Amino acid sequence: MTDLLWSKPGVAVDASIQAFLAGDDVILDREFFLHDIAASRAHAEGLQRIGILTSAELDALLRELAALAGDFSNGTFVLDARFEDGHSAIEARLAERLGDVGRKIHTGRSRNDQVLVATRLWLKDRLGQVVALCREIADIALARAEAEAALAMPGYTHLQRAVVSTAGMWWAGWAEAFIDNAERAARTRDWIDANPLGTAAGYGVNLPLDRAHSTLALGFGRMQVSPLYAQLSRGKFELAALEALGSAMLDLRRLAWDLSLFTTAEFGFVTLPAQYTTGSSIMPNKRNPDVIELMRGSYASVAAARCEIEQLLSLPSGYHRDLQISKGALVHGFGRGLAALALLPDLLRNLQWNPDRMRAALDPSLFATDIAVDLARQGVPFRDAYRQAADPASWTRTDAEASLAARVSPGGAADMGLDVLRDRWRAGAGSDAG
């Protein structure tokens, strides 16, 4: 390993303790490395602006930072256990290439604000991906709601057949859900859009750091002013981002549940594209919906990440090494969540309904609520109407189209309000973030 940034003469370093301290940190830092380099660039520019670096020194640093980013991206430079972490790796490389100039980069910064800013840029990027995916999902759901507005199927409560409904109503539900999820992720992105770089170890430094410059250069919406709060926000902002992702994942989990039911022989409403199913190693007859099951299960990874980070935050103010553990949870949670969400658009575009099976499931009991409400409209007190319509002898209706045409309550099958949803989608908070 390269020399530890903080090593002291006469203090021996124990290898197993070092291994425990480092853990998989340097591997995880691969996720954040390009952001760390971008923030190092902004920091170096700031140092030149306040006279700590000459223009020539800045130019050399910027050149080497760009070369490092290139080497990392094309695999020439591997971030591995030769380094304690990504931050040390950047400094070691600059020192190796530029000598004393490289050793100036860390003036006025701490790994504490360095990890914060790299993580924050990563979070903004990942939330942008959540926004874009949720918007794409909502777009598909809206289009299919419109196209399949008249495709009749039962609506369920308690998994029991309840009333006549449509595939259009099913789609509209997911459309509005994912418009909300996009909006939540976009708002969370705005909420965390604050620059922690320049807060150093959590207490500022005796230099007039140009924090306004790094805020602008890194594309942050504002400066995170209080150094102490910058430290307090580590983990807290990760949690907020995971909650926004979790909101989308919660809906994905329920949607996947619907699909796994609808594809059973018992329902038979939906046929999945063949590539979303797998076979069994022993039962030659099986086609299993493994993809939607893994999508459903991915919620657990997001929930676990939230739980782990929340547990870590039981800390007094200031930096504590415990916080390092939050990176693994974050990377794992977002990795699983985004991978699952990313498969959903194509699945939704390509799934096929089986209209005959859906219609065959419309038994006469599904019209009972219509009958009760119609009686009430004619003046019968609803409780009496309800009792009359509970009698199977009254279940004489079979016209699903008539039932749907009469479902005029806003949001109902005859007035789904898709134009309202489409307007919201168009105006969507985050429509710029995709």
Ligand code: ARG
């Ligand atoms: N790997 C560390 C983390 O993720 C970087 C910050 C180290 N700071 C320190 N004071 N030891 O938290």
